[in-house]
Amino acid sequence: VTDEQRFAELRSRLQEVDDLRKATWVLHWDLETMMPPGGAEVRAEQLGTLAGIAHERFTVDELGELLEALRGYEGELDYDSDEASLIRVARREYERARRVPAELRAEMVRAGSHGKQAWLRAREANDYAVFRPALERNLELQGQYIECLDGTADPYDVLVAEYEPGLTTADIAAVFEELRDQLTPLVTALEPPEEPPLDLGLSDRESRAAVDRVLARLGFDRDWGRVDTSVHPFMINFGTRDVRLTIYKEGGLRTVYAALHEFGHGLYERGVDPALERTLLAQGASGALHESQSLLWENLVGRGRPFCDWLARELGGVDPQALYRGANRIERSLIRVDADPVTYSLHVIFRFELEHELVSGALAPADLSEAWNSRVADYLGLAVPDDLRGVLQDMHWSDMLMGYFPSYALGHVASAQIWERASADLPQLDEELARGEFRPLAEWLRERVHRHGQKFTTPETMERAVGGGFDPEPLLRVVRSKLNSS
Amino acid sequence: VTDEQRFAELRSRLQEVDDLRKATWVLHWDLETMMPPGGAEVRAEQLGTLAGIAHERFTVDELGELLEALRGYEGELDYDSDEASLIRVARREYERARRVPAELRAEMVRAGSHGKQAWLRAREANDYAVFRPALERNLELQGQYIECLDGTADPYDVLVAEYEPGLTTADIAAVFEELRDQLTPLVTALEPPEEPPLDLGLSDRESRAAVDRVLARLGFDRDWGRVDTSVHPFMINFGTRDVRLTIYKEGGLRTVYAALHEFGHGLYERGVDPALERTLLAQGASGALHESQSLLWENLVGRGRPFCDWLARELGGVDPQALYRGANRIERSLIRVDADPVTYSLHVIFRFELEHELVSGALAPADLSEAWNSRVADYLGLAVPDDLRGVLQDMHWSDMLMGYFPSYALGHVASAQIWERASADLPQLDEELARGEFRPLAEWLRERVHRHGQKFTTPETMERAVGGGFDPEPLLRVVRSKLNSS
Numbered sequence: 001v002t003d004e005q006r007f008a009e010l011r012s013r014l015q016e017v018d019d020l021r022k023a024t025w026v027l028h029w030d031l032e033t034m035m036p037p038g039g040a041e042v043r044a045e046q047l048g049t050l051a052g053i054a055h056e057r058f059t060v061d062e063l064g065e066l067l068e069a070l071r072g073y074e075g076e077l078d079y080d081s082d083e084a085s086l087i088r089v090a091r092r093e094y095e096r097a098r099r100v101p102a103e104l105r106a107e108m109v110r111a112g113s114h115g116k117q118a119w120l121r122a123r124e125a126n127d128y129a130v131f132r133p134a135l136e137r138n139l140e141l142q143g144q145y146i147e148c149l150d151g152t153a154d155p156y157d158v159l160v161a162e163y164e165p166g167l168t169t170a171d172i173a174a175v176f177e178e179l180r181d182q183l184t185p186l187v188t189a190l191e192p193p194e195e196p197p198l199d200l201g202l203s204d205r206e207s208r209a210a211v212d213r214v215l216a217r218l219g220f221d222r223d224w225g226r227v228d229t230s231v232h233p234f235m236i237n238f239g240t241r242d243v244r245l246t247i248y249k250e251g252g253l254r255t256v257y258a259a260l261h262e263f264g265h266g267l268y269e270r271g272v273d274p275a276l277e278r279t280l281l282a283q284g285a286s287g288a289l290h291e292s293q294s295l296l297w298e299n300l301v302g303r304g305r306p307f308c309d310w311l312a313r314e315l316g317g318v319d320p321q322a323l324y325r326g327a328n329r330i331e332r333s334l335i336r337v338d339a340d341p342v343t344y345s346l347h348v349i350f351r352f353e354l355e356h357e358l359v360s361g362a363l364a365p366a367d368l369s370e371a372w373n374s375r376v377a378d379y380l381g382l383a384v385p386d387d388l389r390g391v392l393q394d395m396h397w398s399d400m401l402m403g404y405f406p407s408y409a410l411g412h413v414a415s416a417q418i419w420e421r422a423s424a425d426l427p428q429l430d431e432e433l434a435r436g437e438f439r440p441l442a443e444w445l446r447e448r449v450h451r452h453g454q455k456f457t458t459p460e461t462m463e464r465a466v467g468g469g470f471d472p473e474p475l476l477r478v479v480r481s482k483l484n485s486s
Numbered sequence: 487v488t489d490e491q492r493f494a495e496l497r498s499r500l501q502e503v504d505d506l507r508k509a510t511w512v513l514h515w516d517l518e519t520m521m522p523p524g525g526a527e528v529r530a531e532q533l534g535t536l537a538g539i540a541h542e543r544f545t546v547d548e549l550g551e552l553l554e555a556l557r558g559y560e561g562e563l564d565y566d567s568d569e570a571s572l573i574r575v576a577r578r579e580y581e582r583a584r585r586v587p588a589e590l591r592a593e594m595v596r597a598g599s600h601g602k603q604a605w606l607r608a609r610e611a612n613d614y615a616v617f618r619p620a621l622e623r624n625l626e627l628q629g630q631y632i633e634c635l636d637g638t639a640d641p642y643d644v645l646v647a648e649y650e651p652g653l654t655t656a657d658i659a660a661v662f663e664e665l666r667d668q669l670t671p672l673v674t675a676l677e678p679p680e681e682p683p684l685d686l687g688l689s690d691r692e693s694r695a696a697v698d699r700v701l702a703r704l705g706f707d708r709d710w711g712r713v714d715t716s717v718h719p720f721m722i723n724f725g726t727r728d729v730r731l732t733i734y735k736e737g738g739l740r741t742v743y744a745a746l747h748e749f750g751h752g753l754y755e756r757g758v759d760p761a762l763e764r765t766l767l768a769q770g771a772s773g774a775l776h777e778s779q780s781l782l783w784e785n786l787v788g789r790g791r792p793f794c795d796w797l798a799r800e801l802g803g804v805d806p807q808a809l810y811r812g813a814n815r816i817e818r819s820l821i822r823v824d825a826d827p828v829t830y831s832l833h834v835i836f837r838f839e840l841e842h843e844l845v846s847g848a849l850a851p852a853d854l855s856e857a858w859n860s861r862v863a864d865y866l867g868l869a870v871p872d873d874l875r876g877v878l879q880d881m882h883w884s885d886m887l888m889g890y891f892p893s894y895a896l897g898h899v900a901s902a903q904i905w906e907r908a909s910a911d912l913p914q915l916d917e918e919l920a921r922g923e924f925r926p927l928a929e930w931l932r933e934r935v936h937r938h939g940q941k942f943t944t945p946e947t948m949e950r951a952v953g954g955g956f957d958p959e960p961l962l963r964v965v966r967s968k969l970n971s972s
Contacts, residue, residue, distance in 0.1 A: 015531070020535065026512060036708055036712050036727070039710070042764060046505040223522055238528065242521060242525030242528065277528065278528060
């Protein structure tokens, strides 16, 4: 058996696993956007079965033996080559996955499905207590999961490694502490805005039509993508040429910016080198890198003056200055996904702190709603009136996405770093954006970030994108500039 | 190990296989209704992988050993019990599936996906030649598939057994010959109708709203179902409480009746005993039984005078007599799915003859378009102007559904038998239908047909539904009555 044959077998096995995973994603997407409620129970079983089989196929001994046998071959290849990267990343994921029994994985998927339903019921009742049992179950399973993996300095490190390969809890805490120390005095000093939120006067249908026009101009092509509605917007894709965005059913400026956010995620997946299709490299490098792309389009393109000028013309009959002010309305608020770029990071930082405490056991689920409300009071100076505007606002903890929140703020940090770099490389960028020409920026992002997919770790990808690690300074420069101009 | 433990293991293995199959169906549904075109290539791979794994899991030695070990247990159980039925039907399918290699199955799924795309391209070009290579590939694979199975009297028997367990090609030919002999003189004597097709004057949007209202009244509940659009209407379900119908994008009376047809399929799946959920028994008994349900709602309910009276009131401003005449317009026509209940069976009978000849090798794919056109000339007395209105009208041969056509005409036959029986058991039926009360009929069907799912073969299910086998007389009575009343 030659190394080339071994590699071909590895690739073929990984393609099969990728097909299974993407099939699971199709079922998830359908559950969120299309499925009648009666389908929930059987769907949870289907998702559990598929995830279990994907895990089983990914963790067979033969795959480990192939990875072992290919060490020499890998060493001869360029580190950056698709082949070496596939072996390297597959080995990292294999070693991680081998320690977690298929039954636990399947149970986590099932619990995620059930948790999601419980979260939706709790939201309807506006009562965290309805969701608490599901959260307790999720934490119990999360704990079992962490136990399966190496005893790291901090149990939360296991979750960090899942979304941000190459980083630790301590790395993240260092970035967040600087951000928090700089932001807190600025945010607590914020006066309520004088103007009410901008009302574009668009119906739901008109907003949807506007979103469709804006996305088309941005280059979101119905040949490789589609847009639907769901409770919470998201992006998911089943191949580099099948990218699904969802937006809110309700219209308004918020929906336009949520669409920009999900577009950023979708463009990343679309930009992955097609040579990586049907492998685990055909996806964004990490949560933070993914969020850097969504936040770049939402905040740095979308809330910039040039884009607002273009958007005002595109919407017709909207004053550009009013639109710009409306899009940059800074206000301490209760809902993370509606937060402005100034206060946003603090929303994420206290979620990181809370879930870190939940995972370490320092905080009991019974106390979570109160802990949430007290953190909002301390950091944002706001009183949380009910769970819907508090602890029930995000679906992550219902769906086993514990550990993902830090990626949002890291992505926020990275988005400003990448934006500064792109602006330096593309001297005409402002003029292009003002004319609604988005291709030069999209191509720059593809070249610097998207095409690599998951070939490299979070720090390695940052190195290729901006020539260094996470640095909160560019984001703080954006924040200060927004505060000075308002 | 006790028999109960063995049975529990069998059930659990079959549930896993069912989850995989239903997942495949979700991917199929998405492909037909939602997927952007760019997703096609990767989706074909995903479908191939899933079907391959489902087949692999269903054909493992351990399952055969369990089925063997459970023979004694099965013998002690009531034939009609869920447990004995699951063992019996699983054994039949297992023995069939074991003879077909996983690679061939996966290749057939892939070829079906590619064939479907080729069919769509051929339809766009209105040229059978564009589709022919895909059909040749499909036939080649179909031939390999038949070779894997027992040398039956007729190779086509293998396909009949797939859709109509318990029947042979000869059984079908006998029913079809009588039908054809009786119908041909009636159909060839038909004069073109004097009135043009009924135009309800509804826009696509109004038709869709009307379909939604009618379906709601029929009992199609958005808690367990949804309706989308596709090139060709179909029903698919992923559980007894997740039933998807599709209808044409285009409005009009045709869309209303297509919705009734798919509703009949959906109600069947919804009516299967929930105790059978997540097993291979949780589906309609056969193609013919399924079509009996769709055609019963489309033709015998939907084109009956009482329903037309109700529908005219429901649509508002429509003359009941005009609606009834429009719904029962009898005309020799080119398109099967638009054919009236009088001419319909002949469309199916010549398709059965053609695919029987294709499979036996008596007809070459190169000659199919001409053979089709000459059969239409002989049976219906019509000239086929182009492939779109000829051989390219049905997707079955593109998607490896060779052998399914007979089920349509058998279902037509069965629908009239079941209708006569239901009418005898429900003396108030006409009055109920005229008032838009559909529950008594739906409940009768559930009790006599739906709840059994796939526990029994085609003849066994017919026995339970009407107390006998296929008999064309009731259908011929309907045909004669339609001809006399027009």
